[in-house]
Amino acid sequence: METLTMEPKRQLTPRRRPPTQRRRAVRSNLTAYGFLCAALFCFAMFAWWPIIREVVLSFQQTNLVDEPTWVGLDNFRTVVEDPAFGQAWRNTLVFTLLALLCGYIVPFAVAIVLNELRHARAYLRFVVYLPVMLPPIVSVLLFRWFYDPGPGLFNQVLDFVGLPALAWLDSTDTALISLVIVSTWMNLGSGVLIYLAALQNIPGDLYEAAELDGAGILKRIWHVTVPQTRLILLLMLMLQIVATMQVFIEPYMLTGGGPENATVTVAYLMYQYAFVYGGNYGAGSALGLMLMIVLLAVAAVQLRLTRDEKR
């Protein structure tokens, strides 16, 4: 963001007498705001106001028809006392960690391998990104069928290679990881391609130099590839965290939060409050506010790390 302010002030016209200049400035500002007004409207109504409204709503109770009433911390008490509250945070956290493991380290490794290959690059890039293009509902419904304990693909494959069947979505042990698998499958491609682009920007002579110093392949990765892509890696870390913390469609379509709340996530619980439990928008907003604060904290940490990195 800093780069935006670094540009020199534009000086279009030679300096003239102050009054004219002021009039010109007013007119040019008017024109500029004329161009901006549509965007300002959209942002004000659908980006900025909802953020403010979330804070307000979390202290209110409303049925959308009557005037909202102020209820102090009641909504927060409601959600904190919710039996699924702790579980939802724990699940979201575990989901995020697992998704990072699968969705952060794996694509980086895959990208490194892909970057070394000299053949079939276009095909591989196309294929890895294919699931990303599919609407998530397609992936989710497809995997719902794969996970079917009977004729589902996964258990059939396990059976074929002589392994015992798994319960997948139907066991507290495997349900969450099953969701991570779907989520990874449908998102892996974007990570891979972003890393691939970053890898292609590493100057080749760095590797040459490392090689001359006698560095083996692993050392070259550790001493050249990783430092050279560190900024992107940091950025992706935050993007991944933000993306996985909003996990919703997977539990919504696949498990309904079960079994035994093993897959309830914060976003899912939020939806339950607002749209299943008879319109408790206040409690839902309270949860949303908590999630927002956590995400902002993550963003702040990331920003800090990036800044240190740039120095």
Next chain:
Amino acid sequence: MKSRNLAILLTTGLVLSLAACGSDSSDSNAGGVKITVACQPAKTAAKQRKAWNDDVAAFEKAHPGVKVDSTDQQPCFDPKTFAAKLAGGQMETVFMVPVTNYTDVIAKKQAKDITGVTDLVKNYGDIKQDVRGMVTKDGKVYGVPNVSYSVGLVYNRELFTKAGLDPDNPPKTWSEVRTAAKKIAGLGDGYVGYGEYGGGNVGGWHFAQSIFSRGGEMVVEDKAAFNSPEGKAVLQNLHDMRWEDDSVGSKVLIGWEALMQQMAAGKTGMMLGAPDVVTDLVQKFQGNVDAYGITGVPEGKASLTGGEAYMINPKANAAQTKAAMQWIDFQFNTPGKGRHDYARGKANGEAVGVPNNDYMGDSPTGRAIVKDREANAVLPTENYRFYVDTAAGVAPKLEPAKAQELYAVLDVAMSAVLTRENADIDKLLADAEAKANTILAQG
């Protein structure tokens, strides 16, 4: 792309955006009345949809000047959007509310007071007193009930025969259910004796149905009452059927449709359900019309009441209210017409004959409807006689307060016994009780 084309494109976008501000659609229907009505059958049920459209046409013809628009949102009462649709003026003039939501909708003044115009529904007085009572608050009437039933046990008669059971002697107790389920599951791979939900809020819902049938309670005086011998029996029975008999299948069913689909596929023996389940199995899920029978809920100590009423948008004006009431009268409350046109239903291959509604009780209209229904019955009505015989004697139960939250809590217990062999039932119930009490205490 040429720059000129780009410019045209951008201008179109801007014009579009400006047009939005000015397009406040005004539905001034010169001289006529326009109403929107909910619950048109989905496109997947083509015949029923055509029948509905024919009804709309017939109604419009009989009431010149009235224009009826139908909406086919599925499910036709959607708790997710109900409040917002109403607040935003998107609610239909005539909308359906399930019995679960009567109290809430009436308390929030989301339905019109129709006390003065109930006579527009000619047979209103014939509706059973206790059913009318549910839509009446402080002497004011807020809706026209037109479906009422209680939960029973739906079973697949063909599978009973196949498994060597007598379809004319369906299970009367839970232990008989268990025995029968084991036999049906023994038919082979993919056969499920007794289907049950394990999540998505319907698990808890069926827990409530089961505990009521055993004479237990969900909530007594704002305290959870399900941590009782009856509650334990519900979970223990389900656990044993899952892990000792392997007769409930290994897939955890989430969401109302999952079990319906499984039942309609013809390899599931029994499930808890009201008679409307039979109708849906046949019509929505393409189940085999001849296969399904229904009997009273096992043990039969009490049974969860289901049903629905049509209510009118509080923002409707007098003319619209009148037309709306006429529609409700025409479509849902006249023997031989609309919903009660059983001759047409028969021709359309519906499961006519299912005793899915006794809201009119033993009144003249009620008798006319039953007579008509039986005259056009597609199925031997004795498939349902066990239900009819017992239903009248079973005490009706309303859903508990904060039903959805409690169901979510009980989903945990239901899914636990269905997914873990070592599930500790006492602990599950104690946990659920504590959680439920917290929820109930929040008022």
Next chain:
Amino acid sequence: MLNTTARPEAADETRAVAPAPQRRSRSRTKRRGAWAEGHARTIVSPLELKSRWGRRIYWALLATVLAVFTLVFVFPLYWMVTGAMKTGEEIAQMPPSLFPKAPDFSVFADAWELFDMGLLLKNTLFYAVGAWLFALAVDVTAAYALSKLRPMFGNVILGAMLATLMIPPIVVMIPAYITVTDVPIFGWQLLNSPWAIWFPVAANGFNIFLLKRFFDSIPNELLEAAEIDGVPPWRVLVSIILPISRPILGVVSIFTVVMVFKDFVWPLLVLPDSSKMTISVGLSQTAGQVTQNQIMAGLVIASVPMIIVFLFFQRSIMAGLTAGSLKG
């Protein structure tokens, strides 16, 4: 990394090296391991690659990667397509058949009917095209104003727009939904209206950021001449800026269209009417009522438009992705 500047050649840097090995591979027979050269230097050096073991490992790795990728990313889709063409019996059969015994294409017609695909696709296309036009119009004008007209508080506004990127939409789902049911001040009621999709899509800080950065890199001298001639700003935008901004407009367009096509929760909430639903929501609503092979047929139909878009706009999409990595 900077392929979102006015210098399109920068965006091509990474691509320039990619086709090279393919051209060379044709003459592979002439010189062993010639493919190892003519490629940008990566971790492994051409010399290492050309060594006997280097070649062996390379080919083994290539074969493994090809096999694994095909299995992981293509096979599920194959399973989806063939699953659709199996009968109800065959699809539930254990063990499953690898090929449908009697491929039944009529299931696609059934699924088209049952899911009402015509309507769903039409709706989704309408939302996507509308969102594209509207978002482009709104975001381009805004980015132009912020980049070239530089009004007072311009940087504050930009900062506020970018700040919204830190807060993912699902977090503010509830208040945004309430806003849609009753837009403040204006009192509009946007439930079931396409504007419920279009307005929020236009409020996209990332698009503005990309566009503004691109506009920033356009030299001011180009515009000053026009300004001195008294050309009004909108003409400057249309006839000078836009023509040279095609690459970035392509990226933003693709982003927007793909986003609308893929979105699920938001249309689920704001377009509940079954005649207004998007394809994703429509699929999820009907999937519970039809058979497994019909669901798969529905999924196939829903995937086709996106795969076509991908085939045609692969370049823009991949370029956009790298631009995406600059977010923040």
